[in-house]
Every structure is written in structure tokens, then in C-alpha cells.
Amino acid sequence: MTLAITKKKIAGALIGTVGVIVLAEALVLRAGWHILGAQATEGCACVGQSALFGQLTFGQWVILGFGALFIVGWILGIGTYIRTLIRTKHMLRVLTGAAISKEGFILFRGRLCEAFTFGILKPRIAICAHCIEVLPQEEVQAMLAHEIAHARSLDPLWFLLLDVARAAFFFVPLIRQFAQWFHTAAELAADDHVGNRKALGGALLRTAEGIQRPQVPLAIS
Secondary structure, three states: OOOHHHHHHHHHHHHHHHHHHHHHEEEEEEHHHHHHHHHHHHHHOOOOHHHHOOOHHHHHHHHHHHHHHHHHHHHHHHHHHHHHHHHHHHHHHHHHOOOEEOOOOOOEEOOOOOEEEEEEEEEEEEEEEHHHHHHOOOHHHHHHHHHHHHHHHHHHHHHHHHHHHHHOOOOOOOHHHHHHHHHHHHEEEEEHHOOOOHHHHHHHHOOOOOOOOOOOOOEEE
């Protein structure tokens, strides 16, 4: 089984799992809405909020509790999405005016040797000019081949969706596991597109202490 097929299987399993969870959440939220509506209607004559909610059964409290948990998850997911977009736009502003190589790569100045792919629907590849200056040409080409594979597979978009899913369904450990599997498969699949694996390994060893990736998700790979 190729890594590309593995990625598709993991993505399919993840989408299926998320679909089931979303359906369950919709049913719970609908039930919770009906509970609150019924309590509001029946409790119009009640005195005070405590009298209103004191009429709820244990099962109804459970439904409302899960509903609140799901709402918190979606707030976190939306927050992660917005934060990623802001971070990506900031990166675009920072790299505005940077040199563009004849191959279309963004060349930027920095003390650290790094290369990354960012963006969502139209991924861009950026590489620090320091890498080109200090690394052998075959190692630079290996790094770029790895990033090109990420860009062609739209991995930054997938990573963004995974980050949103992990935030929105933080209470489901299986989602985090799927995300880890997909990240691993995506990196290995990108490595498969590198002709000179030895050069890629050399570049990783040389830059291991210098590469720093953003701690905040950046639709980046």
C-alpha cells in the first residue's frame, strides 16, 4: 500500500468519524433546545430561575451538559480557524516584497535555515536565503522537492482542517490520533517525492537545531 493511499484512507476514516460525531451533536443539541423550550414554556408561572431548572431530570441535565460541551468545542474550532487565517495573512505581509526565484519560490532573509509551505487553496513555498548560501545544492533541492510535494497535495489545507477538528472535538481522543497518523503519512509521502533521500537526510541533520516552526497553526507544512 502506497503512502498516498494510506493518506486517503486516514482522511476517509477521519471524515467518516467527524460525520458521525456531528450527527450525534446535532441530535443532542436539538434535544437540548427542545428541553429548554419546554422548560421555558412550562416554567412561565414559576418564581425564579432555580424553580425552572429544578424541574429538569438527570437525563435532561446530561443532554444539556453534552450540548454545552459541543458548543464550547465549536467555539474553539472557529477560534482556531480564525487564528490560523490571521497568522497566514500576517506571514503574507511579512514576506511581501521578498525576492522570488525563477522557480517561483519565495526567498526571504533570516538567521535560521528553514523552508516551509504555507497558504490554503494556493500554497506557496518559502525558503530562507541562508539555506541556499550554506547548504550544498543537492540538499537545497531535496528540501524544495519535499515542500513541492506538500504544496501539490494541498497538505497545508488538510493540516488546517485537522487543527480545527482537533479543537472542535477535543473530547474525542480518536480525532487526535487520526491527526497524528495523517501528519506522519503526509511527511513520509512528501519524502517519497525526493529523489535524493540521502541529501534530504543531510539537510535535516544540518538544520535540525535551526529550524523553528510557528507554535500557532499557520496552514503550514
